[in-house]
Amino acid sequence: MNNHIMPTYARLPVCFERGEGAWLWDTDGKRYLDALSGIAVCNLGHAHPAVTAAVSAQAGKLVHSSNLYRVGLQEHLADELTAASGMDNVFFCNSGAEANETAIKLARKYGHVMGIEKPAILVMESSFHGRTLATLSATGNRKVQDGFEPLVSGFVRVPYNDADAVEAIRDPNIVAILVEPVQGEGGVRIPDSTYLQQLREICDRRHWLLMLDEVQTGMGRTGSLFAYQQMDILPDVFTLAKALGNGVPIGACLARGKAAEMLTAGKHGSTFGGNPLACAAALAVLKTLRENRLAARAKKLGASIAEQFRAELKGNPYVTEVRHKGLMIGIQLDKPCGELVGLALEQGLLINVTAESTIRLLPPLILADDQANLLVTQLASIIKTHTLQK
């Protein structure tokens, strides 16, 4: 059926036609509870009226002009994002990988300005930064890189959540650290609460840029608009994409201070980046997140869902841990559990398994309490019956 689509995804046998809030309906009319949000994209749920209205109105006015001209909505969105983040400026693009490419180019430029000819960026084991050549080279997962060598050089890797390993680095070519505040694809790995502060301190001392990949953690997901806002630091650079447009493709690389001065006219660009349609969507997303206090909702609901899972799965021999930061939830099993995704699908529940043995839940931030209860009851039952069979 998919024979004219490159088989880059082992797709599940379902096709969705319509969505509303946390619900999706497939082409046979079957209903599903979406606990994945298109992988942390639809944080406002599906077909959110504010986003629909903004996109529809903008589509009837102007979809695209060009970055050769001023783009009013892009300027407005940049104002909103910098005010909300403490950054100075923004480059808009169309995806997480592109946002990280921007950060990587920015860091290299910073190195050259500092007189370092072969600048290198410190990256983490089990990280994920995208599928372009530079971002897959930065990614700490051999499977993502395999078959695409030669990789882009200029990345030095250390273990995640290990500030001592960063401190021990003596390479004079390092100019920046690129790190996720919580590793998503890597298995919902939540670092110690002081980790980012320690990295900030090392970066300050060594004149490195602290660059955060908030592509998955951003836009309220972890309990604050941006994850670093719970750690009492400011990065020099951070990237957004996934939930920024609630499904309308848009990415962003934000910078402050010296880092904000690196990419000058002619040094970077994007045809579509920050076009009026995408910016209208993102402005509606920001407004809705704020007006409905959805980051706070994510924090509270995430804690309650994690607590419920811990209670439900207590004593289960295969479940080793339930981790969460806001509505980024990981249920750790002690063995590969990819088959749970298909079992849940049959029962009308959309979940994900990452890093082989971590059940990853990224429900929309608008999830209602009764939907959260349904998610816990249904998934706990699937985990119990399935693991008991083995």
Ligand SMILES: *Cc1c(COP(=O)(O)O)cnc(C)c1O
């Ligand atoms: C999804 C993701 C990316 C890649 O984003 P794309 O839009 O797929 O290019 C990069 N970094 C993190 C942390 C992600 O979760």
